[in-house]
Amino acid sequence: MIDLRGITQVYQGAQGPVEALKGIDLQIQPGEVFGIIGRSGAGKSSLVRTINLLNRPTQGAVIVAGRDLTQLNDADLRAARRDIGMIFQHFNLLSSRTVYGNVAFPLELAGLPDAEIRARVEPLLDLVGLGSLRDRYPSQISGGQKQRVGIARALASRPKVLLSDEATSALDPETTRSILALLQKINRELGLTIVLITHQMQVVKQVADRVAVIEAGRIVEQGSVLEVFTRPQQAITRSLVDEILPQELPASVLDHVRQLQGQLSAAGAGTDGRLLRLSYAGDSAYQPILSQLIRDYQLDLSILHGQIDEIQNQTFGSLAVFVAGSPSHVAAAVERLRTQGVQVEEVAVTTPTQD
Amino acid sequence: MFQNFSEALLELFAVSLWETLVMVGISGALGALIGIPLGVFLRLTDRGGVLENGAVNKTVGWLVNAVRSTPFIILLVAIIPFTRLLTGSSIGTAAAVVPLTIAAAPFVARLVEASLREVDNGLIEAAQAMGATTWQIVWKVLLPEAMPGIIAGLTITLVSLTGYSAMAGAIGGGGLGDLGIRYGYQRFLPDVMLAVVLVLILFVQAVQSLGDWAVRRLSHR
Secondary structure: OOOEEEEEEEEOOEEEEEEEEEEEEEEEOOOOEEEEEEOOOOOHHHHHHHOOOOOOEEEEEEEEEEEEEEHHHHHHHHHHOOOOOOEEOOOOOOOOHHHHHHHHHHHHHHOHHHHHHHHHHHHHHHHHHHHHHHOOOOOOOHHHHHHHHHOOOOOOOOOEEEEEEEEOOOOHHHHHHHHHHHHHHHHHHHHHHEEEEOOOOOHHHHHOEEEEEOOOOEEEEEEHHHHHHHOOHHHHHHHHHHHHHHOOOOHHHHHHHHHHHHHHHHOOOOOOEEEEEEEEEEHHHHHHHHHHHHHHOOOOOEEEEEEEEEOOEEEEEEEEEEEEEHHHHHHHHHHHHHHOOEEEEEOOOOOOOOO | OOOOHHHHHHHHHHHHHHHHHHHHHHHHHHHHHHHHHHHHHHHHHHHHHOOOOOOHHHHHHHHHHHHHOOOOHHHHHHHHHHOOOOOOOOOOOOHHHHHHHHHHHHHHHHHHHHHHHOOOHHHHHHHHHHHOHHHHHHHHHHHHHHHHHHHHHHHHHHHHHHHHHHHHHOOOOOOOOHHHHHHHHHHOHHHHHHHHHHHHHHOOOOOOOHHHHHHHOOOOO
């Protein structure tokens, strides 16, 4: 649906040219919700604006629904933009128009007759749950309601693509969830392709199918949300994932492990104690793997820390477990876990340096 | 108190009030007609505008400033040939409308430009994303969104024009200000002067109240 090829964007800044986007290639499939995440200044706003050519890239092709937008003349570009809806962080509603007038606005721009405008706007207001507020002005409604107006407005011209520029960043967590649920509903019911840029991993986790991580004008990592969450490759991705799924073990847990290891070595040889981080996703999440391990290898196993969560209906988890048993059994257990699709990583517990 | 108000003077008073209304009303309307598009043009060609063009913007801006810096009493006489060309005469109420309009237009333009600048760029961006033409952005986004500010600006313009119109006596434009100077000052009739001032105060109050009311009705921010 969207194919960005070699997008480079150079701005003339006060201190010479600034390269905001450095050769971005990105393919977004029809009907998917694609998240683009990055810190502020990473270039995500510039990137999303190239998709409807609000930003004309210095170099590269922007192909939406089979047409290269950079090759169109002004009139054709305006027509093509009607196939691409957009919602904004600060809503950008016209204060001089009512809720109804705002949703009708893009249809007026397209020159539709009043009767048809009405026939299209009314169901949209119902879809976003604002039927009763149609005659209010934007200043008289809440932030979440404003974004619903923004969504209805973006859908009015029946676009194929919806661009969301930090649409939930100005909203509280509960409103964010309800707006994201609405976007998901639209994605499913209307089959709309949605591109959302955000700095909040929570947003990506809740609605996106795939995600790209952008840093300093480059896409450094992309893949399915589950993949990126469970196996982040880049430092920036890890730090973003860490915000909602902390990977660092708390100090109290590490202290406890040190104690356990101390007790084991005091008890003499023959027993090994290791701290393992187990990450798993999908089917392996539902198997009674741990209880089998305990039974088959006569292990003592304590779960010290962890999260179990769901992304796109797939369960995934990350557990820190302390395993104690004979060294050969522990090694065999680790092997068994790996064959069952669980990622196993030994966490080194160093003695804290005395300052 | 108003012992000098003979019937003839009362009649003169009524005529003068009418002349003031004509001068302020017509030059205000014409000034808005020229000044609003000029203000829109300044906004569009300004840095970050839809039709950004530094050279054109600077030139027009300079011209606007030049007219605005010329003292009105000088403008009044300086453009007499132009006034005669348009109205066929260099004196009288109709003739006074020409310099008043020329003084009002750049004033309106700057006030309109300032209120257009208050319109969030995000709105223009949103309209562009929806496929709006420049023309549609002006008519459906910029002007409606800035309308309360524009009306407030026009109110200020009308009040300023009321003051300017007092100088129109210099070219026989008539009006209340002229009446006050000729009868109240030059013929020592202080009660005429007082009456003129009182009427002008009421007039300005009425204009301002009307403007404020319109702004309140239009503003939904």
